[in-house]
Amino acid sequence: MKLVQPCRVLIVDDSAVVRQILSEILASDPGIEVVGTAADPLLAREKIKRLAPDVITLDVEMPRMDGLAFLENLMRLHPLPVVMISSLTERGADTTLQALALGAVDFVSKPKLDVARGLSRYAEEIVDKVKAAARSRVRPLVRAAVAPKLTLPPAPPASTSKPNFRTTDRLIAIGASAGGTEALRVVLEGLPADAPAVVMTQHLPATFSTAFAERLDRHSAMAVREAHDGEAVLPGHAYLPPGGRHLRVIRDGARWRCRVDDGPAVNRHKPAVDVLFQSVAQSAGANAIGVILTGMGDDGARGLLQMRQAGAPTFVQDEASAVVWGMPGAAMKLGAATEAVALDRIAERLLALAHA
Numbered sequence: 001m002k003l004v005q006p007c008r009v010l011i012v013d014d015s016a017v018v019r020q021i022l023s024e025i026l027a028s029d030p031g032i033e034v035v036g037t038a039a040d041p042l043l044a045r046e047k048i049k050r051l052a053p054d055v056i057t058l059d060v061e062m063p064r065m066d067g068l069a070f071l072e073n074l075m076r077l078h079p080l081p082v083v084m085i086s087s088l089t090e091r092g093a094d095t096t097l098q099a100l101a102l103g104a105v106d107f108v109s110k111p112k113l114d115v116a117r118g119l120s121r122y123a124e125e126i127v128d129k130v131k132a133a134a135r136s137r138v139r140p141l142v143r144a145a146v147a148p149k150l151t152l153p154p155a156p157p158a159s160t161s162k163p164n165f166r167t168t169d170r171l172i173a174i175g176a177s178a179g180g181t182e183a184l185r186v187v188l189e190g191l192p193a194d195a196p197a198v199v200m201t202q203h204l205p206a207t208f209s210t211a212f213a214e215r216l217d218r219h220s221a222m223a224v225r226e227a228h229d230g231e232a233v234l235p236g237h238a239y240l241p242p243g244g245r246h247l248r249v250i251r252d253g254a255r256w257r258c259r260v261d262d263g264p265a266v267n268r269h270k271p272a273v274d275v276l277f278q279s280v281a282q283s284a285g286a287n288a289i290g291v292i293l294t295g296m297g298d299d300g301a302r303g304l305l306q307m308r309q310a311g312a313p314t315f316v317q318d319e320a321s322a323v324v325w326g327m328p329g330a331a332m333k334l335g336a337a338t339e340a341v342a343l344d345r346i347a348e349r350l351l352a353l354a355h356a
Contacts (some may be wrong), residue, residue, distance in 0.1 A: 004031070006030065006031050006032050006033040007031065007032055007033070007054040007055055007130070007131060007134035008033050008035045008051070008052070008053045008054045008055070009026055009033065009034050009035065009054070009055045009057065009130060010034075010035060010038065010044065010047055010048065010051060010053035010055075010056050010057075011023060011026075011034060011036070011037040011038070011056075011057050012037070012039075012040075012044040012056060012057065012058045012062070013037070013039070013057070013058075013059040013062075013085060014039050014040060014059060014061075014063050015059070015115070016039075017115065017116060018059070018085070018110070018115060018119070019039070021115075021116055021119050022034075022085075022119065023037060025119065025120070025123045025126055025127065026126070026127065026130060028123075028127075029127045029131070031131055032127065032130060032131065035051045035053055036051050036053070039063075040062055040063050040064045040065065041062055041064065041065040041067065041069075041070035042064050044056070044058075044070070045070075048074075048078065048080070053080065054080075054081065054134050055080070055082070055083065055130050055133045056074075056080055056081070056082045056083070057082075057083045057084075057085055057108070057130065058070070058071060058082050058083070058085065059085045059110075060084055060085065060086045060087070060092065060095050060096065060099060061095075067084075067095075067099070068095065068098055068099060068102065071084075071099055071102050071103070071104060072102050072141060075102055075103035075138070075140065075141035076140060076141045079103065079139060079140050080138060081105045081134060081136050081138050082099075082103070082105060082138075083104070083105060083106050083107060083108060083133050084099045084100075084104045084106070084107040084108070085107070085108050085110050086099070086107050086108070086109060086110060087109070087110050087111075087112060092207075093205075093207055093208040093210075093211040093212070094211045094215075096208070097181060097208070097211060100179075100181045100182055101181070101182055101185075103138060103139070103141050105129075105133040105136045105138065105178060105179065105323055105324070106132065106133060106178045106179075106296075106324075107129075108122065108125065108126050108129060109122070109205050128296065129178070129296070132178060132296040132326065135324065136178070136179070136323050136324050137320075137322070137323055138323075169235070169287060170196035170197075170287055170288070170289060170353075170354040170355075171196060171197055171198075171199065171233065171249065171256060171280060171288045171289070172197065172198045172199070172288070172289050172350055172354070173198075173199050173200075173249075173276060173277055173284075173288055173289070173291070173307070174187065174198060174200045174201075174290075174291050174292075175200070175201050175202075175273030175276065175277065175290075175292050175293065175295070175299070175300035175303075175304075175327070176200070176201075176203070176273075176294060176295050176327075177269075177273075177294070177295025177296055177299065177324070177326075177327055178203075178294060178295050178323060178324045178326075179293075179294035179295065179322065179323025180203070180293050180294055180295055181202060181204075181212065181215075183294050183322075183323075183343055184202060184216060184293065185215070185216060185219050185220075186343055186344065186346075186347075187293070187343070187346050187347050187350070188219060188220035188222060188224065188238060188347075189220060189347070190344075190346070190347025190348065191220065191221065191222055191347050191350070191351070192221055192222075193221040193222060193236055194235060194236050195222055195235070195236060195350075195351065195354075196235055196354050197233045197234055197235050197236070197237055197238070197239070197256070198222065198237070198238035198239070199227075199233065199238075199239050199247060199249055199258075199280065200238060200239065201240075201241060201247060201271045201272065201273045201275070201276045202240065202271075203269050203271075203273075203295065203299070205243070205244075206243030206244030207243060209226055209241065209242055209243040210226060210242075210243070212240065213225055213226045213240050216240075220238065222236055222237060223236060223237045223238070224237075224238045224239075224240070225238070225239060225240070226239075226240055226241070226242040227239040227240065227241060227247050227258040228242075228258065228260065229258060229259060229260040229261075230257055230258065230259075231257060232252075232255055232257055233249060233255070233256040233258060239258055241260060241271040242260060244270055244271075245260045245261060245270070245271060246260070246261050246262075246266070246271045246272060246275045246276070247259070247260055247271055247275070247276050248260075248261065248275060248279035249279045249280050249283045249284065250279065250283055251283040251284075256283060256284065259279070263275075266299075267297065267298070267299040268297075269299050272299055272300075273292070273299045273300030274299055274300055274301075274302055274303040275303070277290060277300055277302075277303025277304055277306065277307055278302075278303045278306050280303075280307060280312075281303065281307040281309070281312065282306075284310075285310040285311055285312065286310060286311030286312055287312075288307060288310075288312040289312060289313050289314070289350060289353050290303075290304050290307040290308070290312055290313075290314040290315075290337075291314070291315055291316065291317070291341075291350070292304055292316045292317065292327050292328050292331050292336075292337070293316075293317045293322070293327075293328070293343075293346075294317055294321075294322035294324050294325070294327070294328065295324060295326055295327035295328070296324045296326040296327065297330070298326065298327060298330035298331075299327060300327055300331065301327065301330040301331040301333075301334045301336050302334065302336070304316075304331050304334075304337060305331070305334055305335065307336075308335075308336055308337065313353045313356070314331075314337040314339075315338075315339040315341050315349065316328035316329075316331050316332060316337045316339075316340050316341070317340065317343055317346065318341055318343075319340065320342065321342045321343040321344070322343070328340065
């Protein structure tokens, strides 16, 4: 039997306390070997050459060289899986989203107070994210031009053979996790201003949701916003759950509305993709379209299966273009989807299904 080598991790953080805590947390897992630590990016650069790590944990705010500048150089010249260590602040959220845009696989939130105890509470999450990063697909950073917007084709006449209400309306439901912040941006960039309504769940800390919605809105012809409880779901709009809340879709007569609630975490997540998808299956049925993008774990797989069983077309992002194929792979294994689509074709596929 072939032995699986532990993933080799280099910890880059200017705090000696954080370096020690992360070293202890990661070294406690037999699947991880901490090969070194560095107090700043310049030291890290030398240790990367000498130690050849599989994964780097990188603090956002670093001395001698900005963490984002270091990350950009790294992803351009020597791409490696990077898990960012970021603070749970508004500024930290924006910086972390920039880091994910530059190619970081995922991030771990660092509390502002009592860092030692705070990081220890997230030990399991830290280990899971580092191990997922080791299996991720990292590509060299290329500054690409913005993709041209697609035009929505004319809607066909409403069918009289189906009892579903308002059969000319479609609702797109998307779930994502690790790697999803950029995958969602790519998908929304490809949708026109008059696209069907989109409801989305992306695994993010509560303090990140506003900055993320604003970032997506800047890159999309659609109006991207945090959902408000009770508001109507409208074409040309894309809705994200507000920080630390679940997003559901409910039916109100001949329209859909957002339901935002503070229920318990599902699959260890809040918001959870399964919560959104299950509500869409119940409220929209065959009028919905479901897709799972890149992400670790299996959140969303069961909800996507319910959507498919309710008559909705469903698919996932393909393995070649996904940063982490955990969630899409779980959905395929469960039979929730039979089609896998490359990231740069997902918007086109959604529009085709919207008027199939």
